[in-house]
Amino acid sequence: GAGVSQSPRYKVTKRGQDVALRCDPISGHVSLYWYRQALGQGPEFLTYFNYEAQQDKSGLPNDRFSAERPEGSISTLTIQRTEQRDSAMYRCASSLWTGGTGELFFGEGSRLTVL
Amino acid sequence: KNEVEQSPQNLTAQEGEFITINCSYSVGISALHWLQQHPGGGIVSLFMLSSGKKKHGRLIATINIQEKHSSLHITASHPRDSAVYICAVRYGGGGGSQGNLIFGKGTKLSVKP
Numbered sequence: 130g131a132g133v134s135q136s137p138r139y140k141v142t143k144r145g146q147d148v149a150l151r152c153d154p155i156s157g158h159v160s161l162y163w164y165r166q167a168l169g170q171g172p173e174f175l176t177y178f179n180y181e182a183q184q185d186k187s188g189l190p191n192d193r194f195s196a197e198r199p200e201g202s203i204s205t206l207t208i209q210r211t212e213q214r215d216s217a218m219y220r221c222a223s224s225l226w227t228g229g230t231g232e233l234f235f236g237e238g239s240r241l242t243v244l
Numbered sequence: 245k246n247e248v249e250q251s252p253q254n255l256t257a258q259e260g261e262f263i264t265i266n267c268s269y270s271v272g273i274s275a276l277h278w279l280q281q282h283p284g285g286g287i288v289s290l291f292m293l294s295s296g297k298k299k300h301g302r303l304i305a306t307i308n309i310q311e312k313h314s315s316l317h318i319t320a321s322h323p324r325d326s327a328v329y330i331c332a333v334r335y336g337g338g339g340g341s342q343g344n345l346i347f348g349k350g351t352k353l354s355v356k357p
Contacts, residue, residue: 162345171330171349172287185344218285222345233277233332233345235287 131155133223133236141242142211150206150239154223160231161204162224163196164188165217166238172220178204211243247271250331250348257355263318265351267331270312274343278305278316279330281350287330290316321355328352 134153142148154161163175174188180201189195193211198204208215220238224231249268257263267276278290291298291305293314298305302321307314318325331348 160343164345164347172332172347174345174347177343177345179343188344220287222287232292233279233289235279235289237286 133221133234135219135221135236135239137239138237139240139242141244143244144212145210147207147209148211148241150208150219150241152204152206152221152223152236154202154204154221155225155234156202158223158225158231158234159201160224160226161198162222162233163204163206163219164222165219167217175206175219208241211241213243216241216243247346248331248333248348250329250351252351253349254352255354257321257353259322259355259357261321261355263321263325263353263355265316265329265331265353267314267316267348268312269314269331269333269346271333271335271346273312273333273335275334276307276314277332277334277345278314279332281328281330283327290329318353323355323357326354 136151162177164172166172176186176196177184178198181198193209196206218238218240222233222235224233247270251266276293279287280290281287293307302319304317328350330350333346335344
C-alpha cells in the first residue's frame with residue numbers, strides 16, 4: 130500500500146475481552162514496530178519485527194500482550210483479557226531496512242478504549 | 245535515568261523566534277530520528293540522522309555522536325510549527341535489542357503569533 134495502514138482506527142471494548150489490532154506496513158518494508166501512546170504521554174515501545182522474526186518483546190507490558198507477523202508483512206497485536214489501563218493509542222511504524230538505516234513511516238494508529 | 249532525554253519539555257515562542265530542542269541519549273545508536281506529532285495525533289518523520297547535519301526548509305537537525313547529543317532547530321518559527329517534537333533513537337548496541345526504538349518524552353512547542 131501507499132502508507133502504513135492500521136485497523137481498526139477505533140476500538141471500544143469491555144474489560145476482560147480480547148482485542149486484535151492490525152498493522153499493514155508499506156510493501157517491502159522489513160522492520161515493523163509496535164508502540165503505544167497514552168493521552169498526553171510520549172510513545173512507549175512495545176515490540177518489533179524484522180521480517181517475520183520478533184526481535185525484541187521486552188517492551189510488552191505483560192503476558193496478556195502478544196504480537197505476530199507470520200509472513201513478514203501484516204502484523205497483529207493481540208491483547209487478552211483487556212484492562213482499563215490498556216486504553217491508549219496503539220501505533221505501528223515500518224522501515225525499509227533492518228538496523229539503523231531506514232526512515233520510519235508511521236500509521237495513524239488504533240485508539241483502544243477499555244470500559 | 246531515561247535512555248533518551250529531551251529538553252525542554254514545554255516551549256512557548258513568539259512567531260519568528262529561533263527555536264532549539266535538545267536530545268541526549270545514553271546508549272549506542274545506529275540512527276536518531278526527529279519526529280513531529282500534531283494535535284490530531286499523526287506522526288511524521290522529519291529527519292533521520294546517523295552523523296553530521298541535515299536541513300530541510302526551516303528545520304535543521306544536528307547530531308554529535310561522541311557527545312551523544314542531537315539538536316533540532318527551527319528558524320523563523322511560525323504558529324503552524326506548533327506540535328510535539330519527539331526524539332527517537334534506534335538502538336545499535338548489538339544483541340537481541342539491536343534495532344529497538346527508544347523514544348524521548350517529547351517537547352511540546354507552542355508558537356504564538
